[in-house]
Amino acid sequence: MTTTATKKRINRARILDKVIRIVNSRIRHEKKLQHILKTVAGELGLEEGFLFLLDKGQDLLVLQVAGDRIENWTGEQAYKLGEGMIGRAGSERKFLSGSLKAEAQPTHVGDPAKRIIAMPVSDDSFLYGAMVFVNSGTKRLTGAQIDLLKAVSLELGGIIQDFRMTVEAKRRVMELNALFEVSKAMSSTMNLEALVGNLVSICARLVSARWAELSITDQANEIVAGATFGKKIADTHPSVCVSLGLGNDFCGDLCAADKISWQDGTNVPFDEEDRRLLHSVGSFVSSALDKSIMFKEVESLARNNAIMVQTLSSLYNISSNMMTTVDFEELIDIILKSMIHSEGLGFDRCALLLLDERSRTLRLHKCFSRVERSPEPVTENRAESQSCEHEPPVQDIQIDFVHESGAPAQCLSERRPINVIDPGDAFFNPQGPLQSFLEFPFAAVPLLAKDKDIGVILVDHALKRRPVSEDELKNLCMLVYQAGLALENSRLYGFIDHVNRELKEAKEKLIESEKMAALGEIAAGIAHEIRNPLVTIGGFARRASGIVSPESDLKRYIDFIVAGVARLENTLKDVLNFSQDAVGGFKYFDLNVVINEALDHLRLDLQENDIQVEKDLVPSPKVFGDSRQIRHVYFNLFLNAIQAMESGGLLKIKTFYSTESGRTYITSVVEDLGGGIPVGILHNIFNPFFTTKARGSGLGLAIVHKIVTRHQGDISVDNVPGKGVSFIIKFPVYASA
Secondary structure, eight states: OHHHHHHHHHHHHHHHHHHHHHHTSSSOHHHHHHHHHHHHHHHHTOSEEEEEEEETTTTEEEEEEESSOGGGOOBOSEEETTSHHHHHHHHHTSOEEEEHHHHBOTTOOOOTTEEEEEEEEEOSSOEEEEEEEEEETTOOOOHHHHHHHHHHHHHHHHHHHHHHHHHHHHHHHHHHHHHHHHHHHHHHOOOHHHHHHHHHHHHHHHTTEEEEEEEEEETTOOEEEEEEESOOOOTTSOEEEEEEOOOTTEEEEEEEEEEBOTTTSOBOOOOHHHHHHHHHHHHHHHHHHHHHHHHHHHHHHHHHHHHHHHHHHHHHHHHHHHTTOOOHHHHHHHHHHHHHSTTTTOOSEEEEEEEETTTTEEEEEEEEEEOSSOOOOTTSOHHHHGGGEEOOOOOOOEEESSGGGOHHHHHHHHTSOEEESOTTOTTTSOSSTTTTTOOSOEEEEEEEETTEEEEEEEEEBTTTTBOOOHHHHHHHHHHHHHHHHHHHHHHHHHHHHHHHHHHHHHHHHHHHHHHHHHHHHHHHHHHHHHHHHHHHHHHHHHHHHHHSOTTSHHHHHHHHHHHHHHHHHHHHHHHHHHHOOOOTTOEEEEHHHHHHHHHHHTHHHHHHTTEEEEEEOOSSOEEEEOHHHHHHHHHHHHHHHHHHTTTOEEEEEEEEEEEETTEEEEEEEEEEOSOOOOGGGGGGTTSTTOOOSSSOOSOHHHHHHHHHHHTTOEEEEEEETTTEEEEEEEEEOOTTO
């Protein structure tokens, strides 16, 4: 008896020793449970052992481990607590045994000779499952064996508890690491996109999900920021979502799906712990996301403000530069160059079409395009920046100012900008001379000055091959508005300057006329006073010359008196001609005839001085005036030319029609090669009694100037010292001519 008891104790000790060795081994806990079941069944002579683990969520005991193969179990795969022998063993926490047939599935008949032994796996506080052994009908367990099974069940409970504590500890460590990473991500950047990307990957690892998504939307349901981690395998897999507590203007959602089991890597549903954890993380990161959103908005406002400041600064610089000139063409150059300048509006090409009110057409006036190197700043010297800008040859392109001519005409007629995205749209860019020029997306902006239509400005991004943005169009409209005012000021300045010049010329002519009139009256009075005694002296001197003998010395003296009197008579004649202001007898005459008559009077002088005459006369130019006075004008000019070319030369005479300030003139040019007029006396040549000749009266050019002025004409001088001088005479052409 003693020997038998000793053997039983030795067997029990050996079994527990094996169990403890298995418990302390380094194999996985599933293998530990499997080896223990197999070892105990073998040592106690039982067929096979199985382990049912408790699913707390559903109060089920689910078959998880078998000593050999799970497929060998012929009963149900799960038992509800309190139902069946296995369920009652778990709920009542006591040892139960019975027939296997009672626990078998309906499809299995079960072996009535076989019995099962069910024992709870638990400790003082928790139920972990039920340990079940299949036994042959003849095998009976002793009390010692049952006590051994109870001890083994405690070891199994310890293994399960240790494993769960290890898993929980690892999970807590992972959660702490994830929270640390969340904190680190929150403190490492204020960039919203980067923060969202970091957070979504951390949250996916936190709940062991293959897929996660974080999205933030505004009140209009537009996505402000979002990021996705992994790839969603199937929509049927369980998912979990939590809302983020962001500000009133934004909503956020954090979702995860495809949770991976710690034990075997399979997909398992999310539990309340996962939801609580995601909710905690969501609450934790909401403030950081709020700050990041605010930072992004502030950053966006700062960028927009910087762009606005840069734009306003550029517009200010351009406006300031436009104030440096009132010249129309120079102003257009400044405006167009500022549109293609990198520090201006930055377009690639720009063109100006001016409106011709008379023909009602838009004509291409000037265009510029960007070159590889950016032009110098628009505030720099304009001459230096010319080399950096390309001004293509301006073709004679014009379109009718009608709605059917496309966007340029439409924008001016409707007085609104037009942004053409598709240059192939025939409505905005129909076939015509401008179609090839507008081959890229472009914008057309009307150029207005108050209520006056000036033209159209066209811009595009030909190099970048992109449309004009709305912000660029707004900036362009602001510049074009300023440009319209500047061009109107230029036009008004030009008009005022023209009027001032006309007034100044009229004033000078009036002063000259009054001076000449006063001088003429004085000269006429003096001439009349001198003429009477001079006629007497001349008459007696000529008579005496005929009486005195030619051999007498007195004859020579008398001839000196006669010659002097003749010179005085010619001078008096010039003075009287200068003082006359007759306009009676004006009629239309052929200017060519008058010029040829003046040449005929001087033909002998021309021949004697070996002077060639070259004529280029327009056919039958009609002038309204006194042909006798006009003949005297050309006679004096030809005579001056002959006197200037005493050693021979060439006298050129040319007539042609010209237009100035909208008025038509018949213009004549008398050119000689007599060496020109000294620059120092050029301003005095039309003054009366000014002469550099020993025998001149100084009234020749003064009389010429007066006659031309009397005929509403103009005379000017083109002097080339050392070569010659040209007198340009203009007579107005009247409609009745």
